[in-house]
Amino acid sequence: MHQANKKVIYISDMYYSSDIIKYFLKQKYIWKSEDIIYVSSEERVNKASGNLFKECLDQLSLKPSQICHIGDNLHSDVKIPNKLGIKAQAFTYTHLNRYEQKISNNTEPPLKFRSLLAGTCRLTRLQSQEKIFHNQIIWDTASNVIAPVLFGFVYWCLSQAQKKGIQRLYFVARDGQILLKIAHIICKNWGYTIDCRYLYGSRQAWHFPAIQEIGQFELDWIFDPTEFLSVYSVCERVNVNPEEIENILEHYNFERSIWNKNLTEEQRYFLKKVFENEQIKNLILNKALQFRQITLNYFEQEGVFDDIPFAIIDIGWNGRLQKSLSQLLSVANRYPLDGINGFYFSLSKRIKPFSKDNLFVYFADTNLNPERNFVFLYKGVLELFVNADHGSTIRFEKIQEKYIPILRGNKNEKAIQWGLYILQKAVIFFAEQLVRILEENQIKEEYILNISNLLLKEFLLSPSYWEASVFGSFQITEDQTENIFYELAPKYNLFNTLRLILYNKHIHHNVWFPASKIRSSIICTILLNQIGKGIKTKIKQKLKPINFMKK
Numbered sequence: 182m183h184q185a186n187k188k189v190i191y192i193s194d195m196y197y198s199s200d201i202i203k204y205f206l207k208q209k210y211i212w213k214s215e216d217i218i219y220v221s222s223e224e225r226v227n228k229a230s231g232n233l234f235k236e237c238l239d240q241l242s243l244k245p246s247q248i249c250h251i252g253d254n255l256h257s258d259v260k261i262p263n264k265l266g267i268k269a270q271a272f273t274y275t276h277l278n279r280y281e282q283k284i285s286n287n288t289e290p291p292l293k294f295r296s297l298l299a300g301t302c303r304l305t306r307l308q309s310q311e312k313i314f315h316n317q318i319i320w321d322t323a324s325n326v327i328a329p330v331l332f333g334f335v336y337w338c339l340s341q342a343q344k345k346g347i348q349r350l351y352f353v354a355r356d357g358q359i360l361l362k363i364a365h366i367i368c369k370n371w372g373y374t375i376d377c378r379y380l381y382g383s384r385q386a387w388h389f390p391a392i393q394e395i396g397q398f399e400l401d402w403i404f405d406p407t408e409f410l411s412v413y414s415v416c417e418r419v420n421v422n423p424e425e426i427e428n429i430l431e432h433y434n435f436e437r438s439i440w441n442k443n444l445t446e447e448q449r450y451f452l453k454k455v456f457e458n459e460q461i462k463n464l465i466l467n468k469a470l471q472f473r474q475i476t477l478n479y480f481e482q483e484g485v486f487d488d489i490p491f492a493i494i495d496i497g498w499n500g501r502l503q504k505s506l507s508q509l510l511s512v513a514n515r516y517p518l519d520g521i522n523g524f525y526f527s528l529s530k531r532i533k534p535f536s537k538d539n540l541f542v543y544f545a546d547t548n549l550n551p552e553r554n555f556v557f558l559y560k561g562v563l564e565l566f567v568n569a570d571h572g573s574t575i576r577f578e579k580i581q582e583k584y585i586p587i588l589r590g591n592k593n594e595k596a597i598q599w600g601l602y603i604l605q606k607a608v609i610f611f612a613e614q615l616v617r618i619l620e621e622n623q624i625k626e627e628y629i630l631n632i633s634n635l636l637l638k639e640f641l642l643s644p645s646y647w648e649a650s651v652f653g654s655f656q657i658t659e660d661q662t663e664n665i666f667y668e669l670a671p672k673y674n675l676f677n678t679l680r681l682i683l684y685n686k687h688i689h690h691n692v693w694f695p696a697s698k699i700r701s702s703i704i705c706t707i708l709l710n711q712i713g714k715g716i717k718t719k720i721k722q723k724l725k726p727i728n729f730m731k732k
Contacts, residue, residue, distance in 0.1 A: 328611035333629030355569035507535035670696030
């Protein structure tokens, strides 16, 4: 209003004096000397009766048509001034939104805890300086959902580590970037003395050098059934150039012309058999040996070999990365006597752990927390929450006496352009405010876990249109080699819809389906909402058989 050169009059039903309110406004650099304020505590009349508006009009000799009133109370700030002929606009953005209300109304945690948590979410949300609506949705969702969920997970990790005598926590890239920032805030303000560090790693960077044989476990990783899988992407997972094995590939009808094409199920099966060829197995094992020592040197540089009890932290989902780390340390005779501990947000599957390893789970553990297993359907969304601003780790190299990670890209451009820094900024602000507002003895793991369950259910299963549109547009990749990207919640056209109904075939494996239904056309949304209600039989009765899979 000031920028538009409009005269500003503050009208408030408030027990504070006008001087105190002016002080607050000046603190926020809002008050200007020409502004006017009317407070019910001084004028002895209020807005609810309409008399405070009348007092303002009389004192300033104004007509009702000359004023536009903006307020958040639908009765006192809209209905009453409208009756007086004053144009009024409702501004309810400062009210608790649906997430904040869920926190506030949840009766399981103590009233003080949930009030302070809801207030911190609201405070964070209202601090947004974003002018673009897309960015505002990111900030709001980070404030209300992502921040409290991630804060709860990190607090649990620190609390558990302290109880178990773990002195160092390695936050594994890339999930660990924002989690580490939260950990530093908690440690600084709540007195944790745990050494928190960032450790570069990925499936490709750790699984490959850990290979000592090509058995079923290794083949399952090499041929992880992503939506897109080509000869090139399989070879890249094991650092093999297809040209090195061209003769063998051609012998099994994998001509160069199809190396970059998505393989059919039959082709994937036969390529897996090809990789059982002794020549290929020996090539992979020799390359793994070359990568292994430099990877171990990186671990040593980062203190993994120190005689300090440590654990790794990862978002999930099966513990395979921890097993590869354990295998690498075992080969180097540096496997800890008490094993390696891993803290995970959720595990949808438990790979048989290595020797004495422990895998601890915060939110959902396969078969143990069935009421929270809904997150397994939307892993891509959780991975969006913990995305980092750098590319994935490919391998390690020695450069000028230091071992450094070689990244797929120094910048994660897709995520940054989408709004990753906005998300992280909101999460960090939330964490800074919560540790200031709450004392550690006021929070318990079960409190924040309960709230996280409510928030995730609401967001994942019932996103708003704008949440679905903004977060659903995020580009994800299933393949560790990042050869192809998909929208997290792609829009379904009629072909995709019928293919899903008839063949249970999604656009990709990590579709955030509730959001996709919202983003799709009306006719597709109607059809998608009928899944599980006999629509498959009805369509098959009315349509000629169509081989959608081949199309």
